[in-house]
Amino acid sequence: MKSIVLFALAIVCFLVGTAVFAASGTNIGGVASNITGNLGAITKLITGGSYVAGIAFGAAGIFKFKAHKDNPTQVPISTGIVYIFLCAALFGLPTLVLVSAKTAFGSGVYSVGSSGVSNFGVNKPTS
Numbered sequence: 548m549k550s551i552v553l554f555a556l557a558i559v560c561f562l563v564g565t566a567v568f569a570a571s572g573t574n575i576g577g578v579a580s581n582i583t584g585n586l587g588a589i590t591k592l593i594t595g596g597s598y599v600a601g602i603a604f605g606a607a608g609i610f611k612f613k614a615h616k617d618n619p620t621q622v623p624i625s626t627g628i629v630y631i632f633l634c635a636a637l638f639g640l641p642t643l644v645l646v647s648a649k650t651a652f653g654s655g656v657y658s659v660g661s662s663g664v665s666n667f668g669v670n671k672p673t674s
Contacts, residue, residue: 601637
């Protein structure tokens with residue numbers, strides 16, 4: 548019964564979304580240009596979120612190492628190691644986004660930083 552209700556809700560949401568999209572008068576090209584215009588904001592969100600989450604996992608890893616030192620039978624050391632590896636992976640995610648953007652859009656992508664990806668391949672320089 549629950550799956551039938553969820554399926555019906557999904558169909559209703561799809562139909563309402565389609566009707567709103569059709570009533571707005573926006574075509575697919577307008578939606579695509581809107582998405583590419585917001586890519587810089589998305590990369591800022593990914594960059595900031597990955598740094599914050601990386602700091603959190605690093606602190607949690609340090610606390611897990613301390614908890615393992617205090618009580619090795621209750622807290623395995625692998626938990627702290629995994630948290631530290633997650634911290635390193637999250638700090639490397641903005642660089643991965645930069646490399647992926649350069650691969651996908653060419654050399655028009657300059658940098659990833661606190662201001663996001665500047666010139667995300669949409670307006671490539673003429674020089």
